[in-house]
Amino acid sequence: MSTDQRTARTEIAAPAWRERVVLGALWVVGGVPVLLALAEVFRAPRLNFNDFWLVLGMTTRPDGAFDISKTTTLMQGQPMELVSIVYWLDARLFAGSNQALGVFTVLLSLAALAAMAAMLRTRFTGRTRVAVLAGLSALVFSSAAITYFGIGMMGAWWLLGLTPAVIAIAFAHHGRTLPATVFGALACLGHGTGLPVWAALVLVAWLRRDSRWRLLVPAIAGAVTATLWLLAPGGTGPKRPDVIGADTLLATTLATLGKIWSSASPDLAILAGALTAAILAAIATTLAAERLRPAEPTRPHDAGWAGLAAHTAIAAAMIGVSRGGYGTAEGLAPRYAALSLLFTAAVLVLALSRGPRTVRAHAVPITLAVALASYGIGTGNAAETRRQYPFTPTLAVAMRLDAPHMISRNYAYPGHIGILRTLRVYPFTDDFTLGCGGPELGHHIDLATVRDLPGPGAGTTTVGHIETPGGVTGDTDISGWAMINGEQAACVLVVDPAGTVVGGGATGLPRRDIITSGTVWGTGRAGWQAVAKPGTDDGAVLLRHGDTYYRVTSGTEPAP
Template sequence: MTALASPAAVLPAARRPRVGIAALAAFAALPAALALWTALHAPRAHVLLDYWHVLAKITDDRGNLVLGQVLTYHLDQPFVIPSLLFYADAAWFGGDNRVLTVLTVALVAGIGACLYSMLPASLSPHRKAALAAGMSWLLFTSHLAEIWLQGTNGISWIPAVFFTVLAASQAHRGRLWTAATAALLASLSFGAGLPAFFIVAAIFLLRREHRSKTIAMAAAGVVVLAGWLLTKPAGAQSLATTALDPDGRLSVAAAALGSLWSGDHAVTAVLAGALTAALLAACATSAKNDPRAAGWIGIAGYAAALAVLVALGRTSALAPGGNIGLISRYAIASALATSALLALATFVRPQWPLTAVVIGICTISLTTHALGGAKADLTRRGYAPLALAPVALRTEATGVLDQLHIQSQVIPAAKALGAYPFNPHFTLGCHGPELGTPINPATATDLPAAHGAITTPQPGALITGWTDLHPDCILTTNPTGTVTGGGITNLPSPAPGIPDGNAWQATAQPGTGPITVYAVVGDRLYRVHESAGSAN
């Protein structure tokens, strides 16, 4: 009797690869979909000081763009393209943070497309699909949660990376003018784009392009770097140390390269970064004569340059976890380095079985994404108290704005542009009561001290407290019952004895007299009183 053939054996050979490629394509799409979902569900409000600082700097009180200010530095670095994107968001899209978070996702997708375009046609479709899946998981990693949640960080950092990777991908094809244009745009975006011309020159050198191309790009890089050094403001920025500190800076650079392998443990990230750098050096040395590897060696060099720039410009003893290389947005350096390592390893070890390659890539993808969960949680916890910014801006509570380091001088321009929270989309989230509307104090119930209290009542500044009712929102009123402010709830614990999620913060419009604070649960109001010993 003839044995029955297996179903796989009777399928045409041309159809079997498509099944595997389709599965890898779906696997590659998953992290991008997760990042996009996060970006779409991010808060409407910009809560980070950089957005409001830049908007105040580049506009007049009528909301007009001051072009000369666009050309000035932010945090010691070029900031032309992010400044224009911030202004466009405020002027055309109502200052909606989600517009910039989605744009950040699109730019990261563009980085992935540039990397994929550098994979050689000689690779089998399955290997290309596996590498594309790995790069997608590395680029859309959970470690980068802060750029999916707040577009300020994404647009400050990612355009420079995108244009540099675009320049590298064009140089990988020997295209001088498109590579030069992309490098110039990178240089105008942020400090992360300053190495772009040097990366292009290195790729041309590896490709053995005409010497004039390499010299021209290297010379352009020198001009850009020298121009920045001669014109940048003096002094340190963002609390960065000015000490020599070679050990500390080396630790930061290594942690940035290995940050995908640690949530909040600096030693693990440093060890992973050192191993990544060693493997990249070994692969680059072995593949340096392979023209297919030129662009990837350039990407590896760029990842290392990013890590060094972070170490030189952002090293601070005040960094969370003691190492600033663990900051969420800097994980893009580790993502690029690991992507380059995957590609270079494929060139150096083409004999590796496809099954082993796929299993290895899936393991790396899922492991690094899982490790990023801790970093994403820390990012959300860090952003939670900043959500008071829209209320503080709308009520012009300068005391709270000062505490959030947001310049109150931006308010006239934001009003003129109709940027959130100065548009009809603003709400206190209290199911009806808004700023200026009356409530009936007689309908409120006094909240027993055992269930919550005000801990710091400061009209016009920050009002803090706690309650175990988990209210929908906090309202403040003046003596006549008119709503003069509001707040945010479910905050991380500010002190021992207050469980996570029970804290709240609020603010009220200055100059409206004594305030009363209410916790709103559904359609019920609970009047919150001061705790014994609270500050007045």
């Protein structure tokens, strides 16, 4: 081979090599959010949260059997047919594991992502297609959605409504009305945000110029579903605290749509929601104009994306109507992130497909910019979720002690403890522990071996303080802060005057205020919280560091 031939061959191969590198990098960008979501699942606590306890208690008989007759009641206006089954199976098969529900949520998210990938038009090829897939992955598994993965009960419930809806829209996008109807019904049994799926399916069929029966099936199904939803028991809630107007409902709706662009400012979220909705309106105008022209041989490739955008917009409007009475900032609640993320995904794909030539020509950088920016801004949601993790051991101990005040204070339900014991849901499992590497509830500690922990003002990094007034008593929130050699304690116990372990709780709680006070320097995770058995009086709080236990003696001096 001549030198000229070798040079020509190199010039041809080099672009192909660079293209493979770019494609590989884009696949990594798409895969990393999925892995981070899984990592969050296993970082999250084992103990479940809030609504899991209520739904499980409502739909389980005292003997632990599932009571299907209770599932037709709406809870806070939401259907719970599917989620009650999932929660009960989690209790039976995985001891009520929050992490198991987190994994289930990841699987639901992957199913939604696969359905969206199936709707991408064939014009997206090569690096553009991979970039769009990566962008969709970054949105579905955004840091703004960490709430769903870290608090699995929430993710399971919301995505049991949204994922079947996305799948239904994907089937309708390809003209498969019957499976679309089946998944639409599942969406309505999963969560209230699944209800707008029927309007989306009608829109998709209309844009596709489908036959009349394909429009009538979802239209009739939607009418029946709306009627059943309005007639179902449990559909009303307490009166909203705010005096509202049409502006409040609009603002809450727009804040819900734009929340991934602001973690704290309602005004910015409203502006982002309005701008995104305006982009959608401009694209919808062209879609409607094409549909109203005489029939063309090709059907629109973007019908499904228009349906998804319509679905999420209607769901956001439902949030505005039902939750606007709690204030415009309600639209920024982390649990609504999925609506904003799916709405943004739909508008992004529509813009790349039907936007100005400049937008279509720069699909890769635009997609990556949206993906990276939304993932970064979502850290506010993620931080709010993670702040709940360290407190869960206190609820676990309160449940074991049957301490009703502390159970209620931590958003669980004392009346359902008997059912949880019957199901052997964690913390009612054999592997429950106070985390002290030995002493458990009912064990004895020799108080003569315990050191007293100095109080504030001792001029040392071994210091602690009880902030709860009234002393160490049973079924109350006993909390404070401590550090030993500038480090957080490994665990916390509560003992009675005889040294019997009557309680425990959580350590490593965030306490930035302690180290920024200028009085003490050490860990920023010096906080602790504990609960003692009901009836306990004049107890003592012990903290372990290494092999040594320290008694917190300071409880009257003001904290720094």
